[in-house]
Amino acid sequence: NYFDQTAMTASPSPELQLAIPLHVQYIKSLGENKDDLTYHLTTHLRLNAVYWGLTALCIMGHKDALDRDEMIDFVMSCWDDEAGAFGAHPDHDAHLLSTLSAIQILVMQDALDRIDIPRVVKFVVSLQQPSGVFAGDCWGETDTRFTYCAVNALSLLGQLHVLDGEPKERAVAYIERCRNFDGGFGSQIGAESHAGQVFVCVAALAILDRLDVVDVETLGWWLCERQLPNGGLNGRPEKLEDVCYSFWVLSAMAILDKIPWIDADKLTAFILSAQDMEGGGIADRPGDMVDVFHTHFGVAGLSLLGYPGLVDLDPVYCMPAHVIEAKGLRKPEKG
Ligand code: GRG
Ligand code: ZN
Numbered sequence: 001n002y003f004d005q006t007a008m009t010a011s012p013s014p015e016l017q018l019a020i021p022l023h024v025q026y027i028k029s030l031g032e033n034k035d036d037l038t039y040h041l042t043t044h045l046r047l048n049a050v051y052w053g054l055t056a057l058c059i060m061g062h063k064d065a066l067d068r069d070e071m072i073d074f075v076m077s078c079w080d081d082e083a084g085a086f087g088a089h090p091d092h093d094a095h096l097l098s099t100l101s102a103i104q105i106l107v108m109q110d111a112l113d114r115i116d117i118p119r120v121v122k123f124v125v126s127l128q129q130p131s132g133v134f135a136g137d138c139w140g141e142t143d144t145r146f147t148y149c150a151v152n153a154l155s156l157l158g159q160l161h162v163l164d165g166e167p168k169e170r171a172v173a174y175i176e177r178c179r180n181f182d183g184g185f186g187s188q189i190g191a192e193s194h195a196g197q198v199f200v201c202v203a204a205l206a207i208l209d210r211l212d213v214v215d216v217e218t219l220g221w222w223l224c225e226r227q228l229p230n231g232g233l234n235g236r237p238e239k240l241e242d243v244c245y246s247f248w249v250l251s252a253m254a255i256l257d258k259i260p261w262i263d264a265d266k267l268t269a270f271i272l273s274a275q276d277m278e279g280g281g282i283a284d285r286p287g288d289m290v291d292v293f294h295t296h297f298g299v300a301g302l303s304l305l306g307y308p309g310l311v312d313l314d315p316v317y318c319m320p321a322h323v324i325e326a327k328g329l330r331k332p333e334k335g
Contacts, residue, residue, distance in 0.1 A: 016272040018302060019280065020309070023295055024062045026280030027053045030292060031066060046088045047078050051101040052296035054108055058320045059303050059311045063108070072111050075102050083138070084119035094123060095137045096149040103156050104319055107327070112157070121159045124150050125167070132170030133188075143187045144178055147171055148200035151207045152317060155329060160207070172210045175201045183218030195226060195235040195248040202252045206316045206331050216256050223253050224261035231266030232285065242284045243274050243294045246301025251315035254304050255331070264305045271298045 030053060050071060057065050078086045083094035086102035099120065106112050127135045127150065134146040151171065154160045163171065178185045178201060184193025185201035198219070205211050226233040226249045232241025233249045246267060253259050273286045274294070281290025282298035303313040312321035316331055324330045 016269070016275070018272060018299070018307060018309075019275055019277060020060045020062070022277070022280035023275075023282070023299070024057060024060060024065050024280075026276075026290065026295065027057055027292060028065050029280075047075065047086065047098045047105075048088065048101040049292050050074065051104050052292050054105055055319060056292070056296040056299045058108060058323075059299050059313055061309070061311055068109055071105065072109055072114060075105050076114055078102060083123055084116065085123040093137060096124065096127060096134065096146045096153070097136060099123070100149040100153045103153050104317075107156050108319060108323055115157075117157050117159065121154065121157065121162055124153055125162055128167055128171070130170075132167075132172070132174035134171075144175060144185060144197055144204070145187065145200045147175065148204040151204050155207050156317070156327070158327075163208075168208060172205065172208055172213060175205060176213045179213070179215070182222045183215040183220075184222050193222065193236060195223070195233070195245050195252070198223070198252050199248045202255050203316045206255050211255070214256065216258075220253065220256055220258040220261060223249050223256075223258065227262055227267065231263065231268075231270035233262075233267065240285070241270065243271055243282055243301070244284065244297040246271055247297040247304070247318070250301050250304045251318065254315035259304065268302065268305055268307060271301055274298060 054066060054071065057063050075086070077090040078088065078092070078098060080087045080092070080094035085094035085099040087094050088098040103115070106114060127146065129135060129142055133142045133144065134150040135142050136146045151160065151163070154162060175185065177189045178191065180186060180193045182193050184198045186192050186194060187197050202214060205213050226235070226245060228234060228241050230241060232243070233245040234241050235245050235248065250259065250262065253262065271282065274283045276283065276290045279290070282295045283290045284294050299310070300313050300318065303310040304315060314321040314324040314330060317324050317329070321330065
């Protein structure tokens with residue numbers, strides 16, 4: 001009939017591709033609307049956003065799109081000399097989240113020599129609580145996110161050995177107590193499983209070489225259940241899909257060697273459909289406003305899926321695999 005014929009003769013719509021030049025331009029534009037990159041980054045992006053932007057550029061093979069010296073100067077301007085670590089903005093108090101971002105940026109820019117490593121190590125170690133979990137800063141909020149930040153930062157600094165023995169045992173024991181019946185992990189003991197917390201706990205255990213704590217089959221099942229009929233992933237049952245879970249969920253699956261349990265083609269199509277094909281950038285879901293966070297985690301997810309032309313991402317450190325490999329920190333995947 002007529003409809004079948006048109007369906008057969010209509011030219012297929014060109015398959016959506018990753019618009020790398022547009023996304024590079026979008027990330028550059030975040031720092032270029034004012035003469036001074038530093039000014040703009042302080043007011044609009046903060047230190048973690050510089051890490052997201054730089055990592056996305058590295059994965060897309062355009063690391064040099066942002067000026068290296070300006071970026072390093074900005075990172076150093078976030079140093080909190082009283083605490084001995086980095087804040088999110090110049091004149092902000094030091095925090096583990098921003099300290100990890102600073103270290104990740106300096107590692108990617110091969111500028112770790114700018115850091116007073118013993119002071120940062122002292123700051124990180126001082127935040128471990130008697131239960132084993134880490135606080136984010138001197139005000140004491142605790143979360144398994146901060147344990148990940150602490151062990152990632154120490155590992156990148158080549159100082160993970162400072163946790164050897166009882167501090168490491170306590171850190172692992174706390175994460176183990178956050179494991180739930182569904183194999184997932186929460187932010188605190190008794191908190192519900194959430195894909196973001198699953199990532200931080202599994203990645204921290206990978207760095208600490210204690211993946212034996214993970215119930216791989218149960219968690220692998222919970223993680224692949226995050227895929228919805230539209231191809232996108234949610235962060236926990238009954239919630240909406242969101243591009244950033246392409247990283248939080250997939251990275252944990254990569255560490256556990258369960259990526260084949262996801263429908264990669266459908267997830268790839270979902271991430272690509274959340275691109276802004278005019279202004280560049282990726283949103284949390286199709287039609288929403290783009291931001292650098294979802295641009296980074298969308299590109300990161302595509303890299304984990306083996307999207308052609310992208311640099312491999314290390315799922316544990318969320319940095320280019322060749323950078324982690326060069327530091328001798330690349331973990332073999334768990335079989
Ligand atoms: C170096 C990659 C890297 C991370 C640093 C900050 C951090 C360590 C990890 C964050 C992990 C995390 C908790 C991510 C989840 C973020 C997110 C999308 C939270 C949204 O939660 P809800 O409850 O949304 O607002 P849902 O999707 O559940 O409705
Ligand atoms: Zn999101």
